[in-house]
Amino acid sequence: MSEILKGRAWVFGDDVDTDLIYHNKYLAETDPKNMPQYAFEYYPGKEHFAKEVKPGDFVVAGKNFGCGSSREHAVYCLKYAGIPVVLAETCSRIYYRNAINNGYPVLFVKGISDAIKQGKINDGDQLEVELSTGTIKDVTSGHEFHGDAVSDLENDIMQAGGLMEYLKAQAAAKK
Amino acid sequence: MAMTLAEAIIAKHTKDPVEAGSICRVSVDFAFTNDITGPPAIKEFRKMGAKKVFDPMRCAILPDHFSPAKDIASAEQIKECREFAYEQDMLFWEVGRVGVEHAFLPENGLVLPGEIVLGADSHTCTHGAMGALATGMGSTDLAAAWALGETWLRVPETMKVSYEGIPSEWICGKDMILALIGKIGVEGARYMALEFHGEALGKLGLDDRFTLSNMAIEAGGKTGLINPDEKLLQYARERKARHFEPIFADKDAVYAGSLTIDVTDMEPQVAMPHLPENVKPVSEAAGTPVDQVFIGSCTNGRISDLRSAARILKGKKVHKKTRLMVIPASYEVYRQAMKEGLFDIFLDAGAAISTPSCGPCLGGHLGILAAGERCISTSNRNFVGRMGSPKSEVVLAGPMVAAASAVAGHICHPKEIMA
Structure with missing residues (x-):
């Protein structure tokens, strides 16, 4: 996990709701692999996201990212676009x-909401992110940010590759 | 240790130590999805290798969002849900019997005081009004709960909200919750439980309490809890589908925060686009034209909501440039409204009445907005494009303001229509 991820930043504001991430118009889609083409379709100024995003890019956002609906489409559409991690001050x-x-x-990054407003991190900036330490370097602007660690259980689920994989592994261990 | 209602309910469902912030493995009393979140949950259930849901009478799918099927894709989604439900012999209701999940489940005694209830729908927090720790989750979490009958929960901090004073006749539960969200913002209770208290809360009917709890999520809350009182327990006993034991917060429970909202001089509230926290008194928004009015949804599609709307609309006409959609949230509400003559009032006014469904609330069907159109809606979200075109607007309000605005053709205080 000490690997350093490198990619471009796509920067969003506070309170990005699930309709902005993945609009209700596409809720009849059931294949996660088809979902990235709809990501951020109606986010003002980011309508080109789905066309131009490249695997390895980062989504950077302020407070309360993903507020609103329980639709997992809003996770799938970023995961399957190849975004390795969401960097946000907080999320729902x-x-x-x-x-x-x-x-x-999702890495919780203290101060990033203000940094976005102050222009310290911008669309297209080159970022270096180390998940194990939570360190985020904006190579373009020269600013550095720090993310929080997740709880043990949450980390175990993520390490297993998701809840279903985690539960299967647990069941297998019991046998 | 003295406990909040959230802590007390979790403690009855876990062997783990319960304190705010800790993670507990809890047993689940009831777990449901709808037609949108159902298919991904079914996929995850299979992926896990699960064969049977933990208890078919405690697991349900409610096809309410895009039903009656609005197109081929939604017909396929509902079909997948139906087939899975029949295979599992779990709870499932067809169109004609199902209602909007958060109205239908309490009516049928399927969510009860003291329980832990999970729904793959963010407005599952509505059932906090039943005194149940009810919270929304995604499809993957729900699938795991179907298979195991348990889940993990982070014990939430609780914010105590007391509603005091005596409101005017124009105030309903919707105004009370909008006032709170306007005050604390859409992130104000993120990952917290809200616990509602106060003199004004005690006097509220159950329908208005569901409205309060329904919008806890709009402040980021995990749930919106209300301690059961005799009114609620009576309702639960009459309808219960299984045995239940109510749980109450301790008198000396410790809250992470508390605030009081005085409703005495409160004006009806509206939330302007595009966030539920953009709340204003209706007088500050008065005169803003509306193309459509929607009265319904899991927030305000219950019988007392329709009665309040009918009181305003009786003997009046919907403005010629405005359309009014009335969608009762369940068939029980539908039949009751019909019996009481409310449909005559709506039809005489020139409203459209539809079959129970989430309808236009999430931009599904039965009243989608074109670019440049504005709807005043009794639902719970006014995000960009929530009811259709990303260039349309949604204003949130209670049923009396919505009905008055339908008559005026613009946002309007109900007292002006009744003057």
Whole structure:
């Protein structure tokens, strides 16, 4: 886990709701692999996200990312776009559970909401992210940020690759 | 240790130590999905290698969102849910019998005081009004709960909200919860339980209490709990589908925060686009034109909501440039409204009445907005594009303000229509 991830930043504001991440119009889609094409379709100024996002890019957001609905589509559409981690000041409870259950990390980064507002981290900046330490370097702007660690149970679920894999492994261990 | 209601309910369902912030493995009393979150849950259930749900009478799928099937894709989703439900012999109701999940389940005694209830729907917090720790989760969590009959919960900190004073006749549960969200913001109770108290709460009917709890999630809350009182227990006993034991918060419980909202001089509240925290007194939004009015949803589609709307609409006409959609949240509500003559009032006013469904609330069907249109809605979310075009707008309000605005053709205090 000490690997350093490198990629471009896509920067969003506070209170990005699940309709902005994955609009209700596409809820009849059931194959997660088809979901990235709809990501952030109606986010003002990010309508080009789905077309231009590259695997390895990061989603950076302020407070309360993923507020609103329980739809897991909002996790799948980023996971299957190849975004390795969401970096946010905080995220909604349901979004957080959905992310962990899909083996998908969200790093809570103190101060990033203000940093976004102050222009210290911008669209297209090159980031280096070390998940094991939570260190985030914005190579373009020169600013550095620090993310929190997750709880043991949450980490175990993520390490297993998601809730179902974790439960299967637990059941197997009991036998 | 003195416990909040959330802590006390979790403690009855776990062997782990219970304190705010700790993670507990808890047993689950009831777990449900809808037609949107059902298919992914079924996929995860299979992926886990599970064969049978833990108890078919405690596991349910309610096809309420895109039902009656609005297109081929939603027909396929509902079909997948139906087939799984029949295979598992679990609870499932067809159109004509099902209602909007958060109205239907309490009516049928399937969510009861003291229970832990999980729903793959963010508005599962509605059932906090039953004195149940009810919370929304994603499909994967729900699938695991179906298989195991348990889940993990982080014990939430609790914010105590007391509603005091005596409100005017124009105030309902919706105004009370919007006032709170306006005050604390959409992140104000993130990962916390809200626990509602106070003199004004005690006097509220059950329908209005469901409205309060329903929007806890709009402040980021895990659930919106209300300690059972005699009114609630009576309702639960009359309808219960199984045995239950109510649980109460301790008198000296420790809360992470508390605040009081005085409803005495409260004006009806509205939430302007595009976040539920953009709350104003209705007088500050008055005159804003509306193309559509929606009265319904898991927030305000119950009988007392329809009665309040009918009181305003009686003998009046919906403005010629405005359309009014009325969608009762369940068939029990539908039949009761019909018996009481409310449908005559709505039809005479020029409203459309639809079969129970989530309908336009989440942009599904039965009243989608075009670019540039504005809807005043009794539902719970006004995000960008929530009811259709990303260039449309949703304003949230209670049923009296919504009905008055339908008559005026613009946002309007109900007292002006009744003057």
